[in-house]
Amino acid sequence: MTTTIPVPAGTRAAESTAAVRVRGLRKRYGTHQALDGLDLDIERGEVFAILGPNGAGKTTTVEILEGFRSRDGGQVRVLGEDPALAGRAWRARLGVVLQDSRDLSEVTVGEIVRATAAYYPAPRDPHEVIDAVGLAAKARTRVRALSGGQRRRLDVALGIVGRPELLFLDEPTTGFDPEARHQFWDLVRSLRDGGTTIVLTTHYLDEAAALADRAAVVRDGKVVALGTPETLGGEAARTPVVRWTDSRGTHAERTTEPTAMVARLMATAAGPDGEVPGLSVTRPSLEDVYLGLINPEEKR
């Protein structure tokens, strides 16, 4: 089931100004249906997270939006154009940070950021960009010699130096240590404050919670939940769960009236000492809700 939370009034915009609009997107690899009718609406100025486990179809989705991959079906509009047909002028308005990069080993940070700026009509100042991603001390270092986290920040520098209206970040912080991740989050927030629309894929719930105005949870190529990170899954998913154990095993039941349920269990499932074995009452955390969304079969 898809839970829809309306866009906050301030950012609600007419359809023609949406940054991204996707309807019924389908993509198959061989016999594997990677995207199975995916819908997305991303408004200008928001940070939108596409959240989901590995293999959910996040990269396939953003690479179709970026114009790299073809689609088997569905409608896609990115900044008002079909990515499969759009040209140079359209690409000048995008910033793309791909999921993995192993290239550029022999050039220096400064050289490649300056060169990339020259591809765009109205680039940012390369110095400021290098500063903003925290690589000022590495400007003369060859890319080969950067650490994983520094390389990722360079990817971001190259993604934003063209002053994009819309920035795609595909798993930007995978492999970061916690401090680097927090610095990166600050960078994303400052870009958002500068007016850049940001589409970010991640399999980290905390990243979506920390950054995103809205998030879509994707599983098996479909959006299974949509909303602000705190409200993902809707009220129902936050219903308390009562757990207990008896001779037949461990039980878990959702109820809006946990107190009444515990009272009932005292009468029917308590041992000679009056205790119900393994009794607990929990209100699902955001994490639990998310795990429930991506593994619906698992009882929790």
Next chain:
Amino acid sequence: MTTLAVTPRLPAVLSVARVRAGIEVRQFLRERDAVVFVLIYPVMMLVIFATVFGKSPIALPGGAGTVGFAQYFLPGMIATGAVLSSFQSLAVTIAVERDDGTLKRLRATPAPAAAYFLGKVAQVVTVTVTQIVLLLAVAHFVYDVALPTSADRWATFAWVLLLGTAAGAVCGVGFSSVPRSGRSAAAVVTPVVLVLQFISGVFFQVDQLPSWLRQVGEVFPLAWLAHGMRSVFLPDDARALEPSGSWQHGLTAVVLGAWLVAGLVLGLRTFRWRRRDDG
């Protein structure tokens, strides 16, 4: 709806191409493998062969005198260098760039495809010119090879080199789609060029090859490049050492031109910005 047309114009192709050229040349010169196996290799071979065989000049038929070994060997090394710095270098680096994501990253930007290729052209020209200057300098100053003095010969030198390098470059772009990964690229491309070197008569006198092998070699541009270069650097009497007994400039132009056109068509049709398995 009319939007305010404040969007600045996209940079011109040539200005992006200039930036790409700077990146390409720097990348090439910083890659030690490329410098050794593309730029220096023909000079190295010239030095080794001229040192080992330098005492045995090659007799021209009919008592027309002799040609020093280094002088006979130089045209083959110039031809080899041109093929290495166009075909081998592009086939390997583009395969690697496709595999490691350089091309995909570039494709995500508004940089035009033409600027990428012009950057490659600038790199190939830089390397080829450097290489030939090195070869000529070593041959002339170390091994006393006399360089041509007539404008005619230098004109032949220029068009054979230009046509051969251009054909090699476009074929390199096409061949870059053959290796299945960046890691295998050098292993796939290098033997092709090595075999070509052997059957195109750049290491031995052409008339020492079995004729069927020589005919196989004559299908490919390297043999014609070498043939054309011999017509520049050897005395006219050396024609008699050639299987056809003549310099065949017309045929050289036709074969090299045909490879240029075929390579261009194939290269443009097969060029991909991404790996085969990339969605």
